[in-house]
Amino acid sequence: MKDNGLPRAEVPGAFDHGAATYDRLVGLNPGYHHDLRLSARRLVRPGHSGLRILDAGCGTGASTAALLAIAPDARITAIDASAAMLERARAKSWPSTVEFRHTPVEAPPEGPFDVILAAYLLRNVADPDATLRALRGLLRPGGQLALHEYSVRDSRRARWVWNAVCGAIVLPLGRVATGDATLYRHLRRSVLAFDGVSALCDRLSRAGFTDVRTGTMPGWSRGIVHTVLGTAP
Numbered sequence: 001m002k003d004n005g006l007p008r009a010e011v012p013g014a015f016d017h018g019a020a021t022y023d024r025l026v027g028l029n030p031g032y033h034h035d036l037r038l039s040a041r042r043l044v045r046p047g048h049s050g051l052r053i054l055d056a057g058c059g060t061g062a063s064t065a066a067l068l069a070i071a072p073d074a075r076i077t078a079i080d081a082s083a084a085m086l087e088r089a090r091a092k093s094w095p096s097t098v099e100f101r102h103t104p105v106e107a108p109p110e111g112p113f114d115v116i117l118a119a120y121l122l123r124n125v126a127d128p129d130a131t132l133r134a135l136r137g138l139l140r141p142g143g144q145l146a147l148h149e150y151s152v153r154d155s156r157r158a159r160w161v162w163n164a165v166c167g168a169i170v171l172p173l174g175r176v177a178t179g180d181a182t183l184y185r186h187l188r189r190s191v192l193a194f195d196g197v198s199a200l201c202d203r204l205s206r207a208g209f210t211d212v213r214t215g216t217m218p219g220w221s222r223g224i225v226h227t228v229l230g231t232a233p
Helices: 010-025 032-043 061-071 083-090 128-137 156-178 180-192 198-208
Strands: 052-056 076-079 098-102 113-119 139-150 211-217 225-231
Touching: 010 083, 010 156, 010 180, 032 061, 032 113, 032 139, 032 156, 032 225, 052 061, 052 128, 061 098, 061 113, 076 083, 083 098, 113 128, 113 156, 128 139, 128 198, 139 198, 156 180, 198 225
Parallel strands: 052 076, 052 113, 076 098, 113 139
Antiparallel strands: 139 225, 211 225
């Protein structure tokens, strides 16, 4: 049987448990925040202002900060299913144009949105296809979705690097920081079980997105972390 990581109902609780140390641990990844900003830059087209943006699965606000850096005048609604992660996000300094809501992506706020960023979200939901269809329905015609996600299935090298980094760095640090590496074991296993980039593009097309395209990241995460973009017709 394929090991997909935690049952989906247990994922928010695992993030609750890891919330206190999450920012410190991801801050040790030299490309983490840069990669999020790159996906935000690919999503938000130059010259567009006053956008209404949904940050779906915002966690402690790293993806929200990336969006704000690229679109400082945007109105951003940031949602997450983990109450503890949202508490960490809300404790940071934000302009009045940023709003955080404790809700799963299955119960999103009312649209339409100009763009949606979903960072590290899709592999953690029970029904990825239904989630993509729902996100498309929240976009105005011509609006764009960006998935910022790990995807290693299409590359032997990427799988090797991912396993090596998790085994040597991510799991040991997670265990030391939290006393329990459950969240980080889930990270490793769920990424290995998740779609390759080609299958992920097919999912977006089946969900009704057009102009589906991808880009990867520089540095160690090349071929491991990707932006997958699609446009609502």
